[in-house]
Amino acid sequence: MKSSKKWRAQYASALNKLIGRKTLQKGIAVYNGDTLLQEGEVLAMPAERFSKWLWDNLGRETP
Numbered sequence: 001m002k003s004s005k006k007w008r009a010q011y012a013s014a015l016n017k018l019i020g021r022k023t024l025q026k027g028i029a030v031y032n033g034d035t036l037l038q039e040g041e042v043l044a045m046p047a048e049r050f051s052k053w054l055w056d057n058l059g060r061e062t063p
Contacts, residue, residue, distance in 0.1 A: 001031070007029075012029060012040055015029065019040075026041070026043075030045055032046070032047050
């Protein structure tokens with residue numbers, strides 16, 4: 001979770017490295033902005049949208 005309203009590509013750097021090493025299968029970052037973004041293999045989701053997605057999809061596949 002980033003408190004920033006603006007997403008920066010560098011925020012996804014560590015998650016993308018872990019995904020590249022096969023340490024993680026997926027990366028979802030949450031931030032306080034308004035736009036759904038893709039940075040490499042990391043999906044950056046606005047906090048409000050993530051909360052709704054989590055509530056609606058507990059136990060299902062990731063977006």
